Amino acid sequence: MKKVILATVFASMLAMPAMAETIRMGTEGAYPPYNFINDKNEVDGFEREVGDEICARANLDCVWVVNDWDSIIPNLVSGNYDTIIAGMSITAERDEVIDFTQEYFPPSPSMYVGLSGGSVDVNGGVIAAQTGTIQAGHVASSGATLVEFATPDETVAAVRNGEADAVLADGDYLMPIVSESGGELAVVGQVGIGGGIGMGIRESDTALKAKMDTAIASMKSDGTLNTMIKKWFGDDALTF
Amino acid sequence: MFSCTNPDQIEGLNWLVCYLSTAKHMAFYQSFVVVLSLVLITAPLALLFGLMAASASRSAIAVMRWPAKIYIAMVRGVPDIVFFLFVPLALDQGIEYIRHRALCSDQTGSVWQGNDFIVCDIAKMPLSSASAWAHDFYGFMLAVTAYAIVFGAFAGNVLAGAMAAVPHAQLETGSAFGMSRRQVYWRVLFPQMWIYALPGLSNLWVLLIKATPLLFLLGIQDIVYWARELGSAKTSAYTYPHPDWRVWYFLALLIFYLFVTWVSERVFDRLNRRFSRGQAVLMNSQQAGG
Structure with missing residues (x-):
């Protein structure tokens, strides 16, 4: 009897809508208009808006974490947060240590x-x-x-x-x-140096990278991303 | 009364009052409390570490003596910044590794995969879903531990020196009265060493206060971080744009640090007078000097 009850409880738990996974987003908070800490002491800027939209589309619960630029990659690989979203250009050197999602901001001079x-x-x-x-x-x-x-x-x-x-x-x-x-x-x-800007993710975190890639792709295809780029960088900014 | 809802339409003193009461400035004011509580929690802990290390380094038993001597020598010899970077990282990864082994014993893979340090989600410390407050508190505790280990070694050295400075004749007199080693330690050595330790300890206290800006290395937003962040030039992306005001913020820090040092000096003066009471050696020297 006990086993039956347990099994039912288990089954009902599985049937419940999955709780959104919590993802910690690491940023520098000192690079307006990409990311900065506004006077309300919140992370603000282009990447805040993009990041929140990506998380909404990927059904993730995102928390913002501010970290010094110097140690932003070491703290990602040691697991203090799960992504870097800090105006970081995709380069071959960085790609050896971490992985990047597809770019959410085109190469700009x-x-x-x-x-x-x-x-x-x-x-x-x-x-x-x-x-x-x-x-x-x-x-x-x-x-x-x-x-x-x-x-x-x-x-x-x-x-x-x-x-x-x-x-x-x-x-x-x-x-x-x-x-x-x-x-x-x-x-x-x-x-003109560097590639576009992508989100940094641990190399072992392939599932998260896939989710983020899908969300960014969908934001590119419906034009949301271009609207955000124009809002923060002016109408002359390069778009996708 | 005026309101701060439209900062670009107010000027002068009102603007300044609004500016100085933003949420960001509140975080700046709070960081003073964080820094002060860090030193106030760390100091007694470091003293305890130091006392244990100093006592152990005088022990007659080699297994007690040598670890204490190695601890003091090693921490004093390695730059502080290396320890501040190493201790919290090692502690954090050690805790997570143990939790990973205990909570996720079904996972057999190594926690180190290439560059990445991976533990299962429920072994994270604190959990990813924990509130920002929990993360801050955990970071703060790691920082306290790192500071206590580093300053404990310094204090250990000062206290070992102070113990050696207590006149040997007094300890021998204690033994002559039939006291055991333990009684000599607690009744003769311990009460008298403080007067010799005090100048060194007051020096360490000031060093500890001055070491607090290293907190930002550990991810804690301390007063120096905020001074730099708030003082840096702001464009109109911010609600309160202003040019480079770092010099004013750092001036405020200068006053704060000087004030804390001034208060500390007075406290140590009082302690010095208190510990000098009944000290025959010091009384004589004071009379000779006065």
């Missing part, structure tokens, strides 16, 4: 920004970039002197106070800063 009025030698001067970014890698190989900073904001501050001649970062990050600088800063160069 990186820009050199310096003080307006000055002349900058982007291949021989002092260029600031954030540690561990594709831009830092590019500067190191371009012949310029690289100065690295832990946060994106510090790279721009280095140009403002004269420590660096220019900063190299994603154009989409730098453009709002340039346009609001009141003429202090100007774009001094442009370079």
Whole structure:
């Protein structure tokens, strides 16, 4: 009799709608408009909106976690969170350590920004970039002197106070800063490096990667993703 | 009264009041409490670790003496930052590994797969579905442990030195009165060593306060993280755009740290006076100096 009851309980439990799996989304929270922490102390930005939509479509319960850029990959592989969604370009080097979903943001050019009025030698001067970014890698190989900073904001501050001649970062990050600088800063160069931006996932986590890929594909096909890109990066932004 | 609902339409002092009372600033103010509670919890723990290490390092039994000596020498010799990165990671993975073995014994695969450290979902510590609060608390406890281990070794060294500084004649007098080793330790050595340990311990306390910015390495958003984040230049993507204000935030931290040090100095002065009571050696030197 007991066994029968147990079996019924078990069967009814299985029949219940599956509880949404909790996925922890790791982001940097310092790279507007991709991701930033707004004044309500919540993660905000393009990737917040994209991430929430992906989770809704994949039927996942998502929690946002803020992590330093420096340790964002090590903390993913040691299991502190399950995805990286932090404006991370897909590169071969990173792909050796982690896996990427298909891109949710197309490749966009990186820009050199310096003080307006000055002349900058982007291949021989002092260029600031954030540690561990594709831009830092590019500067190191371009012949310029690289100065690295832990946060994106510090790279721009280095140009403002004269420590660096220019900063190299994603154009989409730098453009709002340039346009609001009141003429202090100007774009001094442009370079196309890196692939598109994808979500970083542990190599062993193939099931999660498949779910995310499906959700991103569906957002591409019905145009939702393009609408979000235009909302955050302006009408001229590259879309899918 | 004014409202903060339209920050771009208010100016001056009102804007500043609204700005300083955003949820983000509240988190900044809270992080001061986090940092203070960290040092207040860590200090007694480190002292306990140190006391055990120092006592063990004076033990007549080799199996007690050597682990204590190795612990003190090793932690003092390796840079703090290495321990702050290693201890919480090793603890976290150790706990998860044990839980994985206990809770998911049906899974035979290794927990290390290439670069990845994989334990089953119910072995996660804390669980993925746990609230953010639980994750923060767990991280905080890992941090407390790491700090206690590192500063425990420093304290152990200071206390071992202090124990050695208690005049040997006093210990021998204790024995001459027929006290056992244990009685000599508790009645003669222990009460008297504090006066010798105090300068070293007060130094460690200040070092501990100064080491708190390392908290961010462990994923805890401490006051230095917030000062950098709040002070960095903000574009209009934020509700309250402003230029680079880091210098003001760091100035506030400077005042905070100086204030804490000032309070600590006063407390240690009082402790010093208290422990000096009835100390024949120190009384003499004070009279000679005064």
